[in-house]
Amino acid sequence: MKTILEIQKLDRQIKLLNREVEKCPASVDFKKYKQILQEGRTRFEQLESQANEIIKSYNNAANKYNKLKGNSEIIRKRNTKDIDLDSVNSLITDANSLVGELSEENRRVEDLVRKSEEIVRKSAELSNKLTEAKRRSGSIKAKIEEKKQEVAPKIAEIEKKIKELEPKVQDKEKYAKYKEMKQKGIFPVYVYIEDVFCGGCKVELSLNFIEKLKTKKMLTCEHCGRIIMLDK
Numbered sequence: 001m002k003t004i005l006e007i008q009k010l011d012r013q014i015k016l017l018n019r020e021v022e023k024c025p026a027s028v029d030f031k032k033y034k035q036i037l038q039e040g041r042t043r044f045e046q047l048e049s050q051a052n053e054i055i056k057s058y059n060n061a062a063n064k065y066n067k068l069k070g071n072s073e074i075i076r077k078r079n080t081k082d083i084d085l086d087s088v089n090s091l092i093t094d095a096n097s098l099v100g101e102l103s104e105e106n107r108r109v110e111d112l113v114r115k116s117e118e119i120v121r122k123s124a125e126l127s128n129k130l131t132e133a134k135r136r137s138g139s140i141k142a143k144i145e146e147k148k149q150e151v152a153p154k155i156a157e158i159e160k161k162i163k164e165l166e167p168k169v170q171d172k173e174k175y176a177k178y179k180e181m182k183q184k185g186i187f188p189v190y191v192y193i194e195d196v197f198c199g200g201c202k203v204e205l206s207l208n209f210i211e212k213l214k215t216k217k218m219l220t221c222e223h224c225g226r227i228i229m230l231d232k
Ligand SMILES: [Zn+2]
Pocket: 198, 199, 200, 201, 202, 203, 221, 222, 223, 224, 225, 226
């Protein structure tokens, strides 16, 4: 068990070194830029669907325009020579409503044009931002790589030590368990009881559990799955 715990200690050092890379400013920046790119992509999709909506509305407006133009042709072609007063009134009413509908349609189209311009402007802004983010992410990546190169020899050295220790492990079963759990992301695997708490997840252990632990010396935490040991 002593050897396994030594290996665990070395593995912890490796984890700390890897975390150093993860937490370095460049890595934090990189995550930020990846987020910007992701958000930009989503925003572009939104703009695209808005633009499609506008095109649809524009086509509707154009159809309506054509229909109204047809109506005006009909009014124009009416025979106005022998027209009576009632017909003149209805002609004026028709003409007025046509003017009203046309100007309303005109407003709608103008509104669509404004919206389209807004989308074009926003797309351009977004495009600039994304280009900038992409450009900077390149140099950030290089910095992260530099940091990785910096810790790589240290990690290699620790890994070498682990390789040297592995043949000395007596309890192969416990070591296999260790490797399996580490693989699953549970780390550390073997922890000590701390007062009445699990040394891993800090959950309070039942008296019953502690009693059992006293006889078995080693038990799996029901909460986090780590293996709790009794004594240091
Ligand atoms: Zn636990």
